Amino acid sequence: MTRQTSLPGLRYAPQILTLLVVLGLSASLFPGFLNVEIANGRLYGSLIDILNRGAPVALLAIGMTLVIATKGIDLSVGAVMAICGAVAAATVTTTGSALQAVALALAVGLACGLWNGVLVAVAGIQPIIATLILMVAGRGIAQLITEGTILTFTNESLVFLGSGALLSMPTPILIWITAAALAMLLVRRTALGMLIEAIGINRRASTLSGVNSGILLVCVYMIAGLCAAVAGTIAAADIKGADANNAGLWLELDAILAVVIGGTSLLGGRFTLLGSMLGAMIIQSVNTSILISGFPPEFNLVIKALIIILILLIQSPALRARLKPVRRKQGQGETSILVKP
Amino acid sequence: MVQTPTHRAQSLEASAPLLHGLGITKAFPGALALDNVDFVLKAGEVHALLGENGAGKSTLIKCLTGVHRLDGGSILLDGSAIAPRSTQDAQDHGIGTVYQEVNLLPNLTVAENLYLGRQPTRFGVVDSRKMNRDASALLAQYDLHIDVTEDLGSYSVAIQQIIAIARAVDLSGKVLILDEPTASLDAHEVRLLFDVVRRLKARGLGIVFISHFLDQVFEISDTITVLRNGQKVGTCPTEGLGRLELVAMMLGRELEEETREHGKVHANTGPVQFSFKGFGRKGRIEPFDLEIRKGEAIGIAGLLGSGRTETAETLFGIHAADSGKAMIGTTEVSLPTPRSAVLEGFGFCPEDRKVDGIIADLSIRENIILALQALRGWTKPIPRKEQNAIADKYIKALDIRTTDREKPIGQLSGGNQQKAILARWLATHPRFLILDEPTRGIDVGAHAEIIRLIEELCDQGMSLLVISSELEELTVYSHRIIVVRDRKHVAELTGKEITTAAVVDAIAGNQPAAQERAQ
């Protein structure tokens, strides 16, 4: 896909259109859907719910986008969420310090990322296998930390991260938007983004060009771990407890889906964080819409699957090419430089 | 070489065209790729198809084999019109194709590859014994006696190439199209392949041969057709055609003297910039001593797999040396990774551009600035303006033919990709540049430009190490030639010693021409 040929607005047109359609459908089914008001000192409404509930997937999708851009995948982020939530809860219940709890949780997230990164970059294990290890073991580790129970806490500062509000905006929303903005600055204001793409497209050629592929790969997995740690802390703070069994369960798949919907190819290379954030919001809009629709829960997964198939079909390049007036693909190499004099 | 009776081939030659393309026209959006091209292939003939990259060779092949639909003209096979809709369809008509990259499955056995999709069955199950027997018999026709139950991937590219030919001929049997079959073969393997081609020719097949190697074209072909800009320049018998005449036909201009022996007579006497002592790596290249002077071009000659590329890879830290030391000036340096080499001012244009060179989906601009950016570190991004300036500068200086610097590099032709990789390194202002087969698989025009560039860089004081299979080319620009054999540096030629004959002698292991260097 060539970025430069399309206007920035047009580039995200399919995602934005999809988001609007999902929101529009919900609004037509349920008129109050788009209302936003201030209640109890904070913004209140389904749109706010989408932003708020979408926080974990959005955060995971930040790291996942970068990992996928390197032609990798991180299946462990859901389990890392559970571990970090458990670490935060265990720390805050023993020390009473929210600051320590968050710091330790983030450190553990980074450590998990380091583990994945070393397995992928140094040991050369395929990312899907390397991260599967922590995906499977992670929940067990989290359960060891919580001793098999839901570890509850009441520390106000920590709870604030999950269910507080700053300037009437729920904290998780502020956190994920800030994280996404920071990540975008990080990758596009430095050369990190381009180097990540280079590694994802051709790691060997990048290494031969002097790119420090190994260290960059480890860093990318550490960013994914850090994002999972933030998501895990928020998820625990949200319910004032660390639920090792269920925190972040299957969210790695939602994160991957968000990245794909956002327009980043699973084959690595060109990536878009903004697209992934839109993807995360599309997924959460679908979830929230289903909940508010009042359909029996037996239909939840079917509806979600149908909507996602639709979204992916809308975005499918092959399908779009079919629908467009016939414009044959320009031949590669040889024909492209051939212009008849 | 021809073992079957020749009179049969002669009688066939006189016959009517086997494959006849009449006024073949093919248009792509914005470009007319083939303009009313006539093409006549006779039975028992090797017909070379030549032209610069973009001349329309591939398009013509693709039209003949059903990959592209014709926009005009017709194809006659044995006098009756055909309109192949796919390669499969073309094959059924009798037209088989073998590409440069063998399109077989390396993890299946040789026999399975030969009979893929048409395995002999017995009671509904694959009869492997019969299949293996048939496969052995089939390959024996090509004087190839190998274990057909081994994985295809365990054999050399040349053998794979012959197996691919055997399959194609077995499937189609009238016309065989060989698209750059020799691009990744060494001299011995080329000979092996040509034996096979001659056999098939004697059997009465019509063979279309596409290659950039003019020597090979002169050796094997009976007839040559030259295309330029989608039009046929002409068809003439190989015999009696001069090299210069041919190159002029291809380029549409007189090329200054092609590249013949007029090497550097005087040894470079600049200061020694890099010296490697006892440098080597077990299993890849035996320890060697090497001194490189400022502005010196060192050629490395040897057969494929003799240790040429291995020398380069050890110098550049891809497979780090496990013995000896490297000095820059008087300082000892270590080169454990490519990155460390880049930081020391090294650059490396790899042999396999597609795998080791280009980042296909990134733009030409990004490919050009990649090494410079890696050198500066990710925290210090090159401003976009500077990136554009650098990219534009080298696109112009190296004449990289593209409409737009933002185009993905994968869409460029081979020669232009090679120039872009060169640009990537030139942008870092390296002190020492290693070029592994810089002219392989690129057209004659780009070829000459790259050779000119090598000489210019030396004049500017850059040290170069060039690996090439094209010995004439090496003798032109090298101050010194190091000959590699059996993973050892065996000889060194300087100044007047440098002649193609001497290099060939050294490669072959004939003592007198060069001083053997005892290791």
Place this chain on the structure above:
Amino acid sequence: MTFKTALAGATLLATLSLASTSAFALTVGFSQIGSESGWRAAETTLTKQQAEQRGVDLKFADAQQKQENQIKALRSFIAQGVDAILIAPVVATGWDAVLKEAKEAEIPVVLLDRMVDSDKDLYLTAVGSDLVHEGKVAGDWLVAEVKDKSCNVVELQGTTGSSPAIDRKNGFEQALAGHDNLKIIRSQTGDFTRTKGKEVMESFLKAEDGGKNICALYAHNDDMAVGAIQAIKEAGLQPGKDILVVSIDAVPDIFLALAAGEANATVELTPNMAGPAFDALDAFFKDGTQPAKFIQTESKLYTQADDPKKIYEEKKGLGY
């Protein structure tokens, strides 16, 4: 019987049996599924406590969610010649062979908490809770609580298709049948988790006029109720007053909510399955009394009036 008196009674019984049967102290094998939930951990703790109080020599085997481990454990119990076997089967099928082996060795088997699809002759009895009944107890409480007022109920279901979700929904609906003032207006799955309980409750509140239209919440387990209570609070309403909260399981955390007035009632799924099982075994060994094929444990209702603080303290240590 309250929970406490049950314990006291059991202790008494245990002391008696210890006195009378000390000559042959019972050896019982217990194959537990694992410790996938707090409730399961509490069941293990209570089984061990019960055995200790009764002087039973308990051989404990944790199957870590695997049937083959359970079958192995059973075979080893049989080989050791235990007097009886307790098993909480991880799945319903595939037990025939090993149960036959136990029967041939004349070792009575008691199923705890979950049933199997084998011939009833192959085990002595099964101890468990009636899930439908639990739902009915919760429903009956709500019917009595709201009296004649009209009341819109929202329901947080368990994992879609799971038997607790189906049965607890049915039982609740049975209780509400015939009371037209109570109406279930929204029902959605919360997957038995706090996070989903909270998220789904948020959407209920949005959909029902900020919650003003909701009079009661029925959650299929306490965890979802705990999550929902937070959602109600964040919406500026008072759980327990503005919206009544009734749920099932009686895990310790819900008693904190009861104590704080944020939840109204919970129905206990007792983790003490071993008590009734040992009782049945005692009777069987003493005079051959054949127990009923299903021993239903009590589904006790707790409200704010039951000194929730104290119960929380009691339950806290059980490993929930």
